[in-house]
Amino acid sequence: MKPWVLGLTGGIGSGKSAVAEEFGRLGVHWVDADHAARWVVEPGRPALGLIAERFGETVLAADGSLDRAVLRDLVFRDPDQRKWLEQLLHPLIRQEVAEHLARASSPYAIMVSPLLVESGQYRQVDRVLVVDVPEALQLERAARRDQSSETQIRAILEAQASREERLRHADDVLINDRDLAWLKSEVERLHNFYLTLRGGQE
The missing domain is CATH 3.40.50.300 (P-loop containing nucleotide triphosphate hydrolases)
Known part of the structure; x- marks a missing residue:
């Protein structure tokens, strides 16, 4: 079941x-949506490319990963940008979480x-x-x-x-x-x- x-x-x-x-x-079995939110923007995942395209390279750290602090500052001040980001990430996070929950025994x-x-x-x-x-x-x-x-x-x-x-x-x-x-x-x-x-x- x-x-x-x-x-x-x-x-x-x-x-x-x-x-x-x-x-x-x-x-x-548990999964944290916050962890999933980090997984969906890891290097090599499509979301990271889209974020860099929209906000510019400044949101990337030296190692190519997402600089969350920079991004947070950018979207915190601008409701439209925040909305765009949420619309991109929420479905991906939902899917990631659902996949993890599906593995529960x-x-x-x-x-x-x-x-x-x-x-x-x-x-x-x-x-x-x-x-x-x-x-x-x-x-x-x-x-x-x-x-x-x-x-x-x-x-x-x-x-x-x-x-x-x-x-x-x-x-x-x-x-x-x-x-x-x-x-x-x-x-x-x-x-x-x-x-x-x-x-x-x-």
Whole structure:
């Protein structure tokens, strides 16, 4: 039987990756849309050529790979360019993710995406798990991890779906505001519950 798909999302600094890794330890196949977004622009893939053609060679690093920081600056300031880029990449990322999920041999598979709600990707999954943390903790974690300033992180928070919006789409919520032991036990609890579901629904 084809595995059903759980969409896993959460704001910056919520600990999505840690949660996905815990599910992975329990034998659940997962793929991160962010990783897929990097794979589709690797040298030799058609998307990279199209991006360089549109934005010029400045978006390429010395080794021929995509300079994500340069590209981010270019599209961040220009909604039209951002739209063009999204229209190019989103279908490719979707396809990449679908191919990975199709290889799953676990009863359910997980698609991790920070923009699950904003990009409408939640429509492609059978169930949505939101990893939620209080905003103060989000800021603190993200600042520690990315060495970014609070202003930068707030800008990212603003651009991501509001917490309320994300939670509205959630079938399940994991509050990740304690330690790793707590996280492990929560993931195990959810995993055991998910194994009882057919097609992701109760």
